[in-house]
Amino acid sequence: MAVVLITGGARSGKSQRAEARARSFPGRPVYIATAEALDAEMAERIARHRARRGDDWIERETPLDLVAALDATDGSGARLVDCLTLWLSNLLHAERDWSGEAALLAAALRRQRSPVILVTNEVGLGIVPDNALARSFRDAAGLLNQVIAEVADEVEFVVAGLPMKVK
Amino acid sequence: MAVVLITGGARSGKSQRAEARARSFPGRPVYIATAEALDAEMAERIARHRARRGDDWIERETPLDLVAALDATDGSGARLVDCLTLWLSNLLHAERDWSGEAALLAAALRRQRSPVILVTNEVGLGIVPDNALARSFRDAAGLLNQVIAEVADEVEFVVAGLPMKVK
C-alpha cells in the first residue's frame, strides 16, 4: 500500500509527475478525475491531460464522491486522483461539509490496498486575497492538504516539473 | 541560543510547527502575538490558536514593539513570535520605518540568550498584484524574510504541515 501526495503550483508539472508515479506501480492505472467539463477552458484542459496520458487508463469522473470511487477501484492498479483542490471546490459549491469529507477521505486512504496518488495545489503563497470567499477557500485548501499529508506515506512538492521530497 | 525562522503559505501548518519547536526547549514557553483582535475573522483565529496551544504559555501582545518584548522575556523558555508578516503590516499602518525596525530586530535576535522561534509568510509566489500597495507590501515582506533568515540559525519552509529544511 502507498499513498502519495503531489503538491505544487499551477502548471508546475504536478499531473505529469503523478502519472509517472502511478504508472510505476504494477497493474492498469485508474484515473479518477474530479474535474467536470463545465466550460471551454476546463474542457480543453481535460482533453490535453487525456491526450498526454494515453488510452491505457481506466477513467472515472467523480466531482464529489471520491471515497466511493476509491473503494470501488481498490484491489488492482494504482489510482491517480486529479485533483483535491477541485474536489474541495466542488464540495463547497454543493454546500457539503468539506471538513467532514476530508476526514472520511483520510480514513478511506488508510484502508486502501492498491496505491493512491493524489494531486493537490498550493494556493496560499501569494498576497492575501481581497475577498473573503477567496480567503476562506485558500484556508480550506491549506487545511485539506495538511489532513491528507498526515496520512500520506510520501509527499512531494513539484517545482518547474521537478519533485522535491517533503515526506 | 537558537533563532529559528518558520516560513510557508497560509494554513500550511507554520504556527503548529513553531509551537512544537518552542515546546522542545526547556522552560515555560512565551507566546508573543503581533496580532490584534480588530475584527471577527482575526478574533476567531486568535482564539483558535490559543485553544490549540493550551494554558501553559506566558502570553504577550505586541503589535509593534517586538524588540522590547524579546528583551523583556529573555533568560528562560523559548519565545514564539507569531507572526512577522503581521508585524510588518502593523509597522506600515503606523507609518514606522519598517526597514530600520527590521535591522533592529535582527540585531536584537543576535543578542538573545533564550531561543526565539519566528513565524513568517511567503506572499510573493502568486501573480503580480494589480495594485501598487500590495506590490510594495509583498516586496517588503520578502526583504524582511531575507534579513531575518540571514541571522537565523535554522530556516524551515512548511508545506502541507511538513517542514522542509532551508538552512
Add this chain to the structure above:
Amino acid sequence: MAVVLITGGARSGKSQRAEARARSFPGRPVYIATAEALDAEMAERIARHRARRGDDWIERETPLDLVAALDATDGSGARLVDCLTLWLSNLLHAERDWSGEAALLAAALRRQRSPVILVTNEVGLGIVPDNALARSFRDAAGLLNQVIAEVADEVEFVVAGLPMKVK
C-alpha cells in the same frame, strides 16, 4: 558548460543568488537584462540591481532576442539572464509565439559553451486569478519554467535568500 535555473518568489533573493553563482565562474560576467525601464518602478529596480552588482559586468539589454544575445556572448565568462518571466511578458506583448521561442531558447542553452545562469519567477502558488489573461500568463510562466528546467544542469528554489536544491 553549466546551465543553472534560479527560481523563487518576488524579493526572495533570486537575483542576488544568481549574481553569486555567475561570479563563481572564471572570466568577466555578462548581465543580460530582459527588463526595459518603461516606468519609474522598473527604472528604480534596474538602478538598484546595477548598484548592487558593481561596475565589472558586461551589460546587455535584450527584451526579446535572448537567443541572439546568448550566442553573441558565448565563449568567455558566465552569462546571467534576469529574468525569464519578464522575457515571457515581453514576448506576449509583442505577440510572438512564446512557446516556439521557449523551444529555441532550450536548444540554444544546450549549445552554449560558457555558463548561463537564468533567473525566473514562481507565479502559480497563489489563489487562481479572476481574470483570464492573468490565468493564461501564469500557465505560460509555469510551462516555460518546466521547459528550461528540463535542459538545466541545476535548478535552485530560493526562499528567504537561501537556495534549496531542486535538481
